[in-house]
Amino acid sequence: MQLGAFKISKVVVVGDLYVGKTSLINRFCKDIFDRDYKATIGVDFEIERFEIAGVPYNLQIWDTAGQEKFKCIASAYYRGAEVIITVFDLADIQTLDHTKQWLEDALRENEPGSTFVFLVGTKKDLVSDAACERIELDAVRLANEMQAEYWSVSAKTGENVKEFFSRVAALAFEQSMLKELEKNIGHVTQIGRGNLISKSLFLLLELFIYAFSGGKGRGHESNSASLTSE
Numbered sequence: 001m002q003l004g005a006f007k008i009s010k011v012v013v014v015g016d017l018y019v020g021k022t023s024l025i026n027r028f029c030k031d032i033f034d035r036d037y038k039a040t041i042g043v044d045f046e047i048e049r050f051e052i053a054g055v056p057y058n059l060q061i062w063d064t065a066g067q068e069k070f071k072c073i074a075s076a077y078y079r080g081a082e083v084i085i086t087v088f089d090l091a092d093i094q095t096l097d098h099t100k101q102w103l104e105d106a107l108r109e110n111e112p113g114s115t116f117v118f119l120v121g122t123k124k125d126l127v128s129d130a131a132c133e134r135i136e137l138d139a140v141r142l143a144n145e146m147q148a149e150y151w152s153v154s155a156k157t158g159e160n161v162k163e164f165f166s167r168v169a170a171l172a173f174e175q176s177m178l179k180e181l182e183k184n185i186g187h188v189t190q191i192g193r194g195n196l197i198s199k200s201l202f203l204l205l206e207l208f209i210y211a212f213s214g215g216k217g218r219g220h221e222s223n224s225a226s227l228t229s230e
């Protein structure tokens with residue numbers, strides 16, 4: 001199967017300084033947590049490898065600087081994002097107010113309707129369950145306005161981090177397949193005698209049959225797809 005065309009998706013992580021963007025990425029990609037703060041200068045990125053339904057698939061995760069003075073460097077990397085993750089600190093409610101602006105800046109560099117948006121509250125370990133629930137009322141309302149999916153996580157304890165990125169990978173993978181399908185919708189392949197079927201549709205069907213007949217990747221599983229992070 002020729003699946004090379006959709007094997008990488010770009011994910012851009014934005015938000016105020018000190019909200020925990022680097023820590024979130026490091027917990028997921030390296031399974032580490034550093035309590036010392038080192039500001040991101042400009043941008044940085046990690047590539048995380050998955051296997052979805054037996055297909056190798058990569059997420060290129062861009063960590064951007066929250067500091068104002070680096071904003072113009074970081075914004076040069078927003079283009080071509082399939083996923084935008086807007087991050088705020090559950091223990092610093094002001095950072096939630098700034099997420100809309102971060103999202104607008106990131107969306108400006110991308111085609112309308114071409115990105116999945118997530119709103120993520122970090123440092124869940126620093127707030128009580130009751131406080132978290134109160135903040136989440138506002139966060140979910142804002143997420144609806146932003147047409148984003150809301151998640152709360154802790155890079156320190158690791159709570160929800162794998163689950164969150166599994167969801168990101170599953171949605172990005174699905175989006176890549178649909179894009180591939182749209183691109184090739186005109187190209188038809190003859191299957192057997194007389195049956196015409198889009199090559200990509202055929203490919204998709206093959207993939208789904210494989211996925212749902214137990215052809216799962218190795219390693220941890222998410223709610224929505226079987227993923228292996230290598």
Ligand SMILES: Nc1nc2c(ncn2[C@@H]2O[C@H](COP(=O)(O)OP(=O)(O)OP(=O)(O)O)[C@@H](O)[C@H]2O)c(=O)[nH]1
Nearest residue numbers: 017018019020021022023035040066123154155156
């Ligand atoms: N308790 C706790 N502290 C966290 C968590 N995530 C990040 N931190 C701390 O918050 C501080 C800032 O984290 P960073 O990940 O560097 O923040 P950032 O958003 O990447 O910051 P910039 O690079 O300046 O944009 C660090 O001291 C981290 O240790 C968390 O989930 N829980």
